[in-house]
Every structure is written in C-alpha cells, then in structure tokens.
Amino acid sequence: MPQYMEQKKYTYPKEEKLKSRNTIDLMFSEGRSVSKYPLRLVYVPLPVTNESPIKVGVSVSKKHFKKAVDRNYFKRLLRETYRHNKHLLLENIPGNYAFMLMYQTKDRLSLEEINTKTIQLFEKFIIQLKQQ
RNA sequence: GCCGCAGGCCGCCUUAUCGCUGCGCUAACGCGCGGAGGAAAGUCCGGACACCAUAGGGCAGCAUAGCGGGUAACGCCCGUCAUUCCGUGAAAGCGGGAGAGGACAAGUGCAACAGAAAGGAUGUACAGGUAAUGCUGUAGUGAAAUCAGGUAAACUCUAUGCGGUGAAAUGCCAUGUAUACCGGCAACUAAGAACUGCCCGUUCAAUGCCGGGGGGUAGGCAGAUAGACCCCUGCAGUAAUGCAGGGGCCAGAUAAAUGAUAAGGGUCCCGCAAGGGAUACAGAAUCCGGCUUACAGGCCUGCUUUUUAU
Numbered sequence: 001m002p003q004y005m006e007q008k009k010y011t012y013p014k015e016e017k018l019k020s021r022n023t024i025d026l027m028f029s030e031g032r033s034v035s036k037y038p039l040r041l042v043y044v045p046l047p048v049t050n051e052s053p054i055k056v057g058v059s060v061s062k063k064h065f066k067k068a069v070d071r072n073y074f075k076r077l078l079r080e081t082y083r084h085n086k087h088l089l090l091e092n093i094p095g096n097y098a099f100m101l102m103y104q105t106k107d108r109l110s111l112e113e114i115n116t117k118t119i120q121l122f123e124k125f126i127i128q129l130k131q132q
Numbered sequence: 133g134c135c136g137c138a139g140g141c142c143g144c145c146u147u148a149u150c151g152c153u154g155c156g157c158u159a160a161c162g163c164g165c166g167g168a169g170g171a172a173a174g175u176c177c178g179g180a181c182a183c184c185a186u187a188g189g190g191c192a193g194c195a196u197a198g199c200g201g202g203u204a205a206c207g208c209c210c211g212u213c214a215u216u217c218c219g220u221g222a223a224a225g226c227g228g229g230a231g232a233g234g235a236c237a238a239g240u241g242c243a244a245c246a247g248a249a250a251g252g253a254u255g256u257a258c259a260g261g262u263a264a265u266g267c268u269g270u271a272g273u274g275a276a277a278u279c280a281g282g283u284a285a286a287c288u289c290u291a292u293g294c295g296g297u298g299a300a301a302u303g304c305c306a307u308g309u310a311u312a313c314c315g316g317c318a319a320c321u322a323a324g325a326a327c328u329g330c331c332c333g334u335u336c337a338a339u340g341c342c343g344g345g346g347g348g349u350a351g352g353c354a355g356a357u358a359g360a361c362c363c364c365u366g367c368a369g370u371a372a373u374g375c376a377g378g379g380g381c382c383a384g385a386u387a388a389a390u391g392a393u394a395a396g397g398g399u400c401c402c403g404c405a406a407g408g409g410a411u412a413c414a415g416a417a418u419c420c421g422g423c424u425u426a427c428a429g430g431c432c433u434g435c436u437u438u439u440u441a442u
Contacts, residue, residue, distance in 0.1 A: 010150060019387065057387055069415050080392050083151065111392070
C-alpha cells in the first residue's frame with residue numbers, strides 16, 4: 001500500500017450521503033456541472049451547518065442500464081471511486097457542497113477506467129471552482 | 133455404462149486489504165454477531181392488513197364451469213371418470229401421454245369436399261298412399277339429409293363468485309418561518325367603530341413585544357420484519373395435505389446497505405502437453421400462497437430403447 005493511502009480516510013459514512021429530495025431538486029434546477037465523458041458531476045453550494053461539509057449521491061440512468069443488477073453494480077463502483085478520491089474535493093471546497101456523480105454511458109467500464117476518469121473529473125471541477 | 137423422456141434438488145468456495153448496513157456491548161476509540169433469490173423478475177390470480185364506501189334488490193362488467201378432495205383463499209394443487217392420442221396385440225386387454233369437459237329441447241351466426249338440396253330444406257327414379265300435397269319408404273352424396281342434426285377456447289343462455297383504493301395505504305410526533313385564536317404588558321393618536329348630534333372620557337379595534345396555542349411544511353417514528361415461518365421425527369391419507377412432539381430465529385435498507393479489489397482453490401469445456409477459456413439468470417422494497425417467464429454448470433429418482441458382462 002502506498003504511503004498516502006494510510007493517511008487518508010477512505011470512508012463514505014451515512015452523514016455524507018445525499019438523501020434530501022429537496023436538495024437534489026435544488027441541485028438539478030440551480031446547480032452547475034462539469035463533465036469528463038462518460039462521467040458528470042452536478043454540484044451546488046449549501047448553507048454551512050453542523051452537519052457534514054459534503055453530501056454526495058450517485059446515479060446511473062435506467063436509460064443506459066435496464067437491469068437493476070447492472071445499475072447497482074455501477075453505482076457501487078462510483079461510490080468506490082468517490083471514496084478513494086474524496087480528499088480532492090474536501091481539500092478544495094470553500095464551504096458546504098452537495099454533489100451528484102452520474103454515469104452516462106451504456107459502455108461497461110472497468111473500475112480502473114472509472115477511477116482515472118473520476119480523478120480527472122474532480123480536477124476539472126476544482127479548476128472551474130477557482131475561476132468563479 | 134450410454135442415449136432419450138418425465139419429475140425433483142443445488143446453483144461456487146477460502147483468505148487478505150479497504151468499505152457499507154442492522155443489532156448487541158462500551159464513557160469513548162472500537163469489538164462481536166447477522167446481512168438477497170429460486171426465481172428477489174413479470175405484476176397475471178388469490179389472501180392478510182389498512183382506509184373509504186355500504187338498508188335491500190336489479191342491470192352492466194369480469195372470472196369460473198365433469199365428479200370428489202386439499203387450503204386462510206384461489207383462476208392454484210391432488211385424486212378420479214368420460215373423451216382422446218401413441219405403443220403393443222387378432223381381440224379383450226396392458227403400458228404411457230393429453231384431458232377449459234354446464235346448456236345448441238330459447239334466439240342469432242358458422243360449416244371445406246361430395247351432393248338436387250346443409251337448415252323457413254326436399255329434386256330424380258322406383259314403390260306405397262291421399263280428396264289433394266315429399267304424405268310415406270327405398271336408392272344415391274356425406275360425419276350428418278326433419279334426426280329435438282353438428283358447433284358455445286362462436287355470440288348467447290344458465291349456475292356460482294366478485295364494492296373500491298393500495299404501504300406513495302394508514303396512524304403518530306414535530307424544529308424554523310408565517311399565522312387563526314387566547315392571555316399579559318407597553319405605547320399612543322393622524323385616521324376607524326360604539327356610548328352620542330358635537331367635545332372630553334371610557335371601551336373595542338389597530339400597532340409592538342412576550343407567553344400560550346390549533347392546524348401544519350422540512351424531517352422523524354410507527355406500519356416494518358416471529359411468520360397461513362423453517363428443520364427433524366412420528367401418525368392419518370392413494371395423494372395434495374392435516375395433526376402431534378422436539379428443535380431453530382433466518383436481511384430490514386429508505387436517492388435505498390448486503391460491496392470492491394487482489395491472491396488461491398473448486399467445477400466444466402478446449403488442448404498430446406505447456407496452457408487457455410467459461411463460471412448462468414438475475415438484486416429484497418408491507419408480508420404471505422400460487423401461476424408464468426429467465427437460467428452456465430452439476431446432482432438425484434423413475435421409466436423406455438440399445439450395448440456389454442454375469
């Protein structure tokens with residue numbers, strides 16, 4: 001295991017899960033987004049509270065995968081890559097944020113490919129955030 | 133042993149690392165123990181459970197249809213008979229399979245070929261008969277020719293059953309903001325209402341603050357995970373199934389956990405070998421009973437045929 005992996009917390013606890021229907025509606029109506037095909041990240045700033053500074057959900061469209069097993073599988077992979085790369089977000093956001101990570105292709109990418117794309121996506125997000 | 137058919141069952145395992153979720157323990161860090169299916173699927177039937185509706189009766193609609201049994205219930209399951217198919221046989225019979233099967237003596241519709249004619253039918257020949265007439269018989273075609281013809285997985289009729297919605301049901305708690313209403317305090321006149329036509333005054337209203345408070349949004353809790361439950365044994369029954377005794381606890385999430393990765397091992401396929409490949413269908417969403425559909429590979433039981441050995 002590389003050195004850095006021991007230092008960071010690769011967790012995805014309940015408090016970090018995006019559950020509020022209203023927040024999700026807000027994100028899709030007023031949020032901004034970045035894409036790194038085939039992934040897409042939608043985000044919106046939240047008011048600062050005592051809760052977790054970050055709220056994250058994942059999404060795989062029924063349009064791309066008809067069977068529930070496939071959707072579950074790719075949602076798990078998205079959670080996995082979020083877990084391993086969430087420090088990129090936590091170290092760079094100025095306040096509280098909500099995110100939705102979306103998988104937008106019918107192709108069955110491997111975990112390794114998705115992981116690479118996720119890192120690129122997060123870096124792209126950070127650049128966009130700094131430009132504002 | 134092989135092939136085929138029928139029925140039933142199972143449907144990957146281990147370790148490590150990083151994670152998720154429920155419960156228990158702990159002051160805490162954490163630790164321990166559980167954690168998808170036979171179809172979880174299609175949402176096609178039947179229930180349980182809720183709420184709404186409901187005097188009684190009828191119409192419409194939908195479903196079912198030999199007989200007997202099982203069940204909480206069913207359109208499901210079991211048994212059995214008519215009928216029918218296949219094999220065998222001279223036949224009787226024997227073995228195996230199918231088996232939605234009430235009524236055509238209410239009405240309507242439909243019917244290949246053959247045939248004069250197939251449904252308000254009746255020609256020809258011969259024979260018989262009458263006041264008269266296909267009135268009667270035979271020949272001829274056909275499965276069927278006035279025989280109460282056939283056909284209802286044809287309309288239809290008969291009998292029986294069925295109220296609707298569906299866990300986003302339903303019940304409860306409730307922060308913030310605004311607020312019906314109630315109480316207290318403060319303040320005060322420019323306007324309002326009443327006593328009263330006017331002035332003063334009083335009361336109300338109005339304003340601000342504080343407190344109470346109903347409904348109720350976000351959200352939360354219950355519903356919701358111990359049950360027509362599972363396993364074993366015995367008894368009753370041809371069976372479906374029932375009864376008795378003993379043992380067991382087996383997901384409970386809610387934008388939704390039950391995973392990801394790596395290594396090793398099973399099993400099967402290809403190959404002389406090294407080795408390579410495959411490991412299905414598929415993801416709980418209130419819960420049960422069925423039906424239907426999907427499924428790599430493997431196992432078991434029974435029967436038929438054939439081969440070899442005894």
